[in-house]
Structure formats: C-alpha cells, structure tokens
Amino acid sequence: MLRFLTRRGLSAAFILLIVSAVTFFLFFAVPGDPARLACGKVCPPETLVQARHNLGLDQPIFVQFVEWVSGIFVGREYEGLGHCPAPCLGYSFVNQEPVFGTIVDRLPVTLSLTVGAAVVFLLFGVGTGIIAALNQGKPLDKIASVSSLIGASVQIYFIGTLAMYFLVFQWQVIERPRYVPLTEDPIGWAYGLLLPWIVLAIIFTANYTRMTRSTMVEQLSEDYVRTARAKGMSARTVVLRFALRGTLTPIATIFGIDLASLIGGAIITETTFSLQGIGRLSIQSVNNDDLPMLMATVLLAAAAIVVFNVIVDALYAVIDPRVRLS
C-alpha cells in the first residue's frame, strides 16, 4: 500500500508540474501586459518599469516559471513587496496580496458547496438506486428511472437559473444562496447552501441511481447473495452488507470523477448562484490578466482531479479485498 501511494504520489506531482507549465506558457502567449494593470490608470514609464521589475516580469519566461515553482516550496522575496512565505503562489498582479491568502479565503466556499452537494447526491442517488433495484419492474422503479433521466438531462445553468428565479426571486421560499462559515453558524451554513446543493443533487443523483440500480440488480442475483439468504441473514443484511458491497466499486469510480469535476467546474455553479468561491476567482483572474491567481486556481482544480483519482484507486482496495496487493 505504501509503495502504491508513493508511486501514485510521484506521478501526481509530475502531472501537476506539466499542467502548471502549460498554463504558465499559454498565459504569455496571450497578448496583454499585467504590469500596466498593476501600475494603475495613470502610469508613468518609470513606474511601469518598476512594477515590471517588482513582479519579476522583466526576466526570461523560463526563469519566471522556475521561480514560481520554487516559491511554492521555499517561499520568495519580492523587491518592494516583501517576503512571501512558502507555500508562495506569488503576489496577485491586481491587489498586490499573496495569492495563497486569497485562495485560503475562497476555498471553504467551493469546498462547502462541492462536498455538501456530493454527500447529498451520493446518499440520495445510492438510496433511490437500491429502492429501484429492490422493486425492479414495479412503479417505484419506473418513477426512479424516469425522474433520474430527466435530472440527468438538465444543465446547471438551466435548472439553477430557474430555481433562483422562481424559488428565490418570485416566490421567495428560500433566501439567496450565501456562504456563512461552518465554524461560525452550522445551521446558517447549511441553510445558505441548501439551494445549490439541491440543484446539484438533482443533476448528479441520476448517475448514481442508474449505476446503483443496474449493479445492484446484478449483485442480487449473484450466488454469494443467495448464500447469504440461505444462511438465514435478514433481507436488510443481505442488501446492505452483501449486495451493496459489490455495488460500491463502480460508485466510487464515478464519485471520484464527479467530485473532481465539481471542483473544477465550480466556475458555472458559483456564477449561477453568485457565490464567491474558487470558480469565480478564476474567471476574475482571467479577466484581469492576473497570472499568479490564475495559476493557483488551475493548479487547485488539477490537484483536485489528481488527488481524487488516487483516493478512488486506494478505495478500490478497501472495498474489494481481491484488488489488494499482498
């Protein structure tokens, strides 16, 4: 297991390096001068040169990239701006503050949104999938199939916008989504994010319902499930301990993908519900030519995908002992 994790960790680091490099060099391929933005509206040429120098933009691109990477591990000194401790993702070109601080500020919003929604749609999807499988061919199964198909066919900017328009503005049954830190007010936290969670759940539940249903139907006809019944295990035990266990592997697979794509795709969700998370931050940084901020958000999304992949691979071994390396 340790060897597995080391190997996966190394390849993850390599992937992240490639992603960073591509983003970095692409940024400079796009026209624009970040120093002019940093310098402000009235910008004398000498201030511009100074700003360029302070941000390190007067150095060759390759050197800039190396400095950026090394900053993450050992921190960086900025002339005129001061020390940026490790992990230093650079100073924002726009507000002249360390990027890391802004990310730390914004990340809880995105994480609350994503993880909360993920818990809701995982439980709800698997639950309805089990119910559908146990009632195979009956009305309950058909309702679950049809409604999950409808859910899977809508997009967040469609159903999310509708939900905002009707539930929040027209009928006012729920307040505008907002972020309250979990540590301050847990109930307010859940209430503020309830609407986005529900909307995300509607869209993502479908996959879990369908996947759970079809795998569960298969598992229920497996010999070992019959053995469990022949041993006198109760129907509940048979379903939850035996049949569900065999259903978890494909669910873990899609869950890993969904969780990563939720964090990566936070742009749309956060824009729809006007929440100030990493997604909004990344759009703003593109619009502002704010390279360090953009790099940080891209790196974060990539890291989420890579990390969840490793976690899912490790989960396979936890779920199914046959996958374990001995």
Added chain:
Amino acid sequence: MTAVTITETGRGRRSDSFLSVQDLHVSFQTEDGVVKAVDGLSFEVEKGTTLGIVGESGSGKSVTNLTILGLHSSEQAEIRGEIWFEDQELVGASRGTLERLRGNRIAMIFQDPLTALSPFHTVGRQIGEVYRKHKGASKREARDRAVEMLERVGIPNARVRVDDYPHHFSGGMRQRVMIAMALVCDPALVIADEPTTALDVTVQAQILDLLKDLQDQMGTSIILITHDLGVVAQAAHNVLVMYAGRAAERGTVREVLGTPRHPYTWGLLSSAPRLGSSVDVPLKPVRGTPPSLLTPPPGCRFHPRCDYRNQVGPDLCSTELPELSPERGHGDACYLTLTQKQEIFTQLMEGR
C-alpha cells in the same frame, strides 16, 4: 425421537419422517408462459441418512431444494404442496420462521464455492456470522467457533486462515469452508447442491468422505443433489431419480442402481462409462432432449424418449400420467410390468 407419535397437525401430516415433501408444485411465470419446474413431487428423508437426487439439468432438483429453504421469491414462483420439516410446514411459513431455520436447522452447500462465498468478507466472518445470528454468540465466540469448524473440515493452520478471504483458498479448500459454514450451527438437514461438480475427482472423493464423517459424528441428514451416479453410489443411502419435475424412481441405492426399473434410470446407467466395459462399445446416451417445461408432453413425461412405450399397450404412456408405485420402498413411475422391467434390464446389461 418421538417421530412415531406425531399424528395429524395442521393441514394433516401424512408421514412421520423427518423431512417430507408432499405433492410439491413449483412454477415460474416467464415471458413465454408458465414453467412447471416441479410438478407433483413427493419424497421423504429419514434422520441421519443421505438422499441422493439425480436427474438431468432442468429436472427440478435444485428448484425443489431452494423451495425447501423458501429461497424463491413469492412474486416469481407459485408454490403448492406441503413440505414438512420437524413438525413445521414450510411452504406457508413466514419469512421470520424461514430465516430462523436457514443456516440453523437446514443448511445449504452450493455448487461453486468461488461464487457462492462472498469475496468481500473473510471466511471467519462468513462462518461466524451464521453462528452469531442463530446462536446469539459474541464476536469472540463466533470467531473461536469458526476456527473450530475450519479445523473440523480439515483446513490446516485454521487459526491463521480464518482471516483469509475466499480467493486465498484453492477450490477444494473453498468447498471445505462452505461446508464449515453450513455445519456451524449443527443443522439437522444439509442440502448439498452438486457440492463436488466444480472440483476434480480426488478432491471430490475427499469432500464426500468429509460429509460422510460429519454425518456419522452428528447424525445430520443430507440431501445430495447431483447428476453423477458415481457420487450417489458412493455417498447416498437412498436415491430419487427426477425427470422433468417429477419423480421417476425412488429406492435405496442398491435397489435403484442394482435393479433399476424405470427406462430413464436405465438410460442414465447406460450413458455412464464403466471401468470394466470394452472401450469399443460406444456410450449410449438417452435419446432425444429433455422436454420443455413450458409445454411438457402429455402422459408420462418421458414417453417421447422412451424405447419401450409400445410394450405397454395403446396410448397409455402418452395420455395417462404415471405415479410412483408402490408407495413405499422401491417405487417407479412406469406402466411396464415388473417382469417386463426385469427382462429388459437384464438384456440391457448383457449388451454391455
């Protein structure tokens, strides 16, 4: 012990054996129609004996035994008849009653131990959970019991192997685990559904010996489902030959294999290779194919494949359904006279 004194209970119990199946019908609704998998089957098992049930695939062997355990869902299967086990009628029994019997008083050993054991749980846990469920044992006790059972079925180093998963075991060892699991609560009846089919011949013999030893020690009754007459000869006391969901012949092993009376049993015997016979004489399979259970042939289910139906008289075999006769002892469901049966069988054996 007091089997003789048991008289009429409930719907009326006709026999005083330990397991008694009376006029059992099991049919399944399918898209093509109603499949009559078991169609009027009666048999009995005595305490401490082994009943071998033989027949081709689809003859209703497994369906019958899954019915005893109540493992067919009531939505798919229609079940009529009576199954009496230790004074309890099982066909109409509640789910709770059946759950308390399963694994506890009646246990099942399945054909393929690789698929029949859960790949996700250690063997110790799979054996122990039966014991916990039915005997209310603690985790610790259940684990100790699992080790004891693994030792009893001859798994070396049981104390360590109890924490292994099924895929760590070889085929024969896995079947031993399955047997340990079936016997953990000292059941009165063990149903072994082709327990040796997935195993090679040497392991097969070991497993059969093991079952026999355990039966001698604990007085368990066994129903041994198989299509292998060799297994029956080796391990059973009584035999029931099934054909198309009905009993074709019933008796002791000596009676049924020594002086078989039903043309189908003859067919089974002549299609099995014998060590002493010449290799030049081809094996003689039973002519034709098993009947469709959707539309079984009228009359005797076997008559379309039977070579002797003309000796019975006009149309009797194709119109009237024969019942097992006589009702006790060596019985068969065939209209040939006893003398005819003896003559034909003697001729058949001379030809080999």
